[in-house]
Amino acid sequence: MQRYFLSEPYETKEQYTITGENYHHIVRVMRMEPKQQVYLVFSDRLAIIAEIVDVTEEAVYLREISKEQAEKELPVNVTIACGYPKGDKLEWVVQKGTELGSHEFIGFPAKSSVVKWDHKKLAKKTERLKKIATEAAEQSHRQFAPDIVLLEKEQELISIFSNYDKVLIAYEESAKSGERSSFATALSELAVGASILIIFGPEGGFSPTEIEVFQEHGGILCGLGPRILRAETAPLYVLSAISYQFELV
Amino acid sequence: MQRYFLSEPYETKEQYTITGENYHHIVRVMRMEPKQQVYLVFSDRLAIIAEIVDVTEEAVYLREISKEQAEKELPVNVTIACGYPKGDKLEWVVQKGTELGSHEFIGFPAKSSVVKWDHKKLAKKTERLKKIATEAAEQSHRQFAPDIVLLEKEQELISIFSNYDKVLIAYEESAKSGERSSFATALSELAVGASILIIFGPEGGFSPTEIEVFQEHGGILCGLGPRILRAETAPLYVLSAISYQFELV
Numbered sequence: 001m002q003r004y005f006l007s008e009p010y011e012t013k014e015q016y017t018i019t020g021e022n023y024h025h026i027v028r029v030m031r032m033e034p035k036q037q038v039y040l041v042f043s044d045r046l047a048i049i050a051e052i053v054d055v056t057e058e059a060v061y062l063r064e065i066s067k068e069q070a071e072k073e074l075p076v077n078v079t080i081a082c083g084y085p086k087g088d089k090l091e092w093v094v095q096k097g098t099e100l101g102s103h104e105f106i107g108f109p110a111k112s113s114v115v116k117w118d119h120k121k122l123a124k125k126t127e128r129l130k131k132i133a134t135e136a137a138e139q140s141h142r143q144f145a146p147d148i149v150l151l152e153k154e155q156e157l158i159s160i161f162s163n164y165d166k167v168l169i170a171y172e173e174s175a176k177s178g179e180r181s182s183f184a185t186a187l188s189e190l191a192v193g194a195s196i197l198i199i200f201g202p203e204g205g206f207s208p209t210e211i212e213v214f215q216e217h218g219g220i221l222c223g224l225g226p227r228i229l230r231a232e233t234a235p236l237y238v239l240s241a242i243s244y245q246f247e248l249v
Numbered sequence: 250m251q252r253y254f255l256s257e258p259y260e261t262k263e264q265y266t267i268t269g270e271n272y273h274h275i276v277r278v279m280r281m282e283p284k285q286q287v288y289l290v291f292s293d294r295l296a297i298i299a300e301i302v303d304v305t306e307e308a309v310y311l312r313e314i315s316k317e318q319a320e321k322e323l324p325v326n327v328t329i330a331c332g333y334p335k336g337d338k339l340e341w342v343v344q345k346g347t348e349l350g351s352h353e354f355i356g357f358p359a360k361s362s363v364v365k366w367d368h369k370k371l372a373k374k375t376e377r378l379k380k381i382a383t384e385a386a387e388q389s390h391r392q393f394a395p396d397i398v399l400l401e402k403e404q405e406l407i408s409i410f411s412n413y414d415k416v417l418i419a420y421e422e423s424a425k426s427g428e429r430s431s432f433a434t435a436l437s438e439l440a441v442g443a444s445i446l447i448i449f450g451p452e453g454g455f456s457p458t459e460i461e462v463f464q465e466h467g468g469i470l471c472g473l474g475p476r477i478l479r480a481e482t483a484p485l486y487v488l489s490a491i492s493y494q495f496e497l498v
Contacts, residue, residue: 072475099482101474140476181497225350225496226321227389233348236482240489241497247474248430248490 002030003039003047003138005145010042016050018060026052026060037065045073045143072143075246077103077195079164080235081157083110083202084117089232094129098136098146100239103195105129108151112204122150154210157199161217164197166190169214170234171206171221183222183238187245198222198238203231251279252288252296252387254394259291265299267309275301275309286314294322294392321392324495326352326444328413329484330406332359332451333366338481343378347385347395349488352444354378357400361453371399403459406448410466413446415439418463419483420455420470432471432487436494447471447487452480 004022018026018040026032034052040062041047047068054061080102082093094105107125109116117125129148137145151157161167168186180188190196199214206214215221224237253271267275267289275281283301289311290296296317303310329351331342343354356374358365366374378397386394400406410416417435429437439445448463455463464470473486 070475096482096485099476099478100486101476140478142476184493184497225492226319227348227350227391227492229348229389233345233485236345236485237349237489237492240486241493243474243476243486244433244490244493248433 001037001039001049002026002032003041003141005041005134005137007043009044010046010048012064014063015053016040016062016064018062019058023058023060027055032060038062039068039141041143041145047072047143068143072141074101074103074243075192076190076242077193078239078242079104079106079195079197080239081106081108081197081199082231082235083108083154083200083206084113084115085202085231086114090125091129091132093232093235094132094146094148095136096236097239098133098142099140100236101142101243102146102235102239103144104147104149105133106149106151106157106197108154108157110154110202110204111207111210113202114204117150119152122152126150158213158217161197161219163195165194166196167214167217167219168196168198168222169206169211169219170198170200170224170238171211172223172228173221181223181225182220183224183241184245186220186222187242192246196242198235200231200234250286250288250298251275251281252290252390254290254383254386256292258293259295259297261313263312264302265289265311265313267311268307272307272309276304281309287311288317288390290392290394296321296392317392321390323350323352323492324441325439325491326442327488327491328353328355328444328446329488330355330357330446330448331480331484332357332403332449332455333362333364334451334480335363339374340378340381342481342484343381343395343397344385345485346488347382347391348389349485350391350492351395351484351488352393353396353398354382355398355400355406355446357403357406359403359451359453360456360459362451363453366399368401371401375399407462407466410446410468412444414443415445416463416466416468417445417447417471418455418460418468419447419449419473419487420460421472421477422470430472430474431469432473432490433494435469435471436491441495447484449480449483 037051040050049065050062051065126148134145286300289299298314299311300314375397383394
């Protein structure tokens, strides 16, 4: 069943009115008619099953049938921050990372980032990535479409460390310390509802200075196993491991 | 440092001789010279650090400096079997899945697979995927380059179930049963060195009949969390979770 993300929070209503892009998709693309049902997902992560009651030239009108019971979101809020990688890798991380439950994506220019994006380019990129995230959220049946934040300075990333309960840096140099890895230890310390920021370098990785600054501001270095993962693969490893730890074990 | 995979098992030798594609890469691509070092990875997963002693028109001659100590391979052998997906998704699964530690990749025509590949096409595909797997194994610093097996009939897949200690089927319908998921339970029952076959459907998923047959032959249905993962994402989720469970926790 199709899912549509709405920008407003849920309130009980006689009827829900849909216009704009969602209207276009329901009426022109899916050619839906009265009596057919869709999921409406509200900005506060509440989702309902709704039935179409009327379709006009401007709007689709629906009524609530029931609430979606199943919890589709990770019990912790994971923010994936990537040093700008080459080509379309960021788009790819956003699509796959959204399927895997990421709550937010941040892009930032790391020292070894090759691409240099100005303000205008970043605004365009943000729009494009938001679209990719929303489509992936619909397809993976999520109740939340991840936010996209593209920064102009690495310093801006460091300045928001304090907004998160934990900040981890994926760093291939950091090996296992004793029985468990620092990544597994960090996860075991996270309470349900906690927020975690995990930072990944671009293809060239991080410089010792960058790592130092991250650590000075409370970032914890984490290895992700003995194999070298590419810039675009490491975020998917982390999200999969977090889902496994919090949703399956 | 560059890694080169050799087809023969390790034996102690005065000198190791490299020809063919690896020779071409060392001499023509990397333009390496005597005294430079590379990793040589043998078919029995043993890797050594070797120093170039001589380069001729036909061969590179190297001597062993030391063995590679670190263990880079997953402690369980994971085989990823994918119902043939559309486009280049299989190539993509092989590249990323190799980074994440897969031991073997099997492709097979599931009932809902759209692509139909004949014998000739499958042979060509196999060669291409082997190349992708070897390159990814080199880049991710592995000690083993995964095998590629592309089957012509789904029945051939079922007939090899008995070669594995456990056979799992990724199936979105199967929910959590009690505290742990059947996937986490299956992993907790795996001993180091065990072999596990995990089967993934194409975009259209599996038919009830296919699922029935898999189960009749000992396959265990596993859900992978509450979000719907794409055909090409689910194998990466599974490999990441296995690495986390066996290498980090």
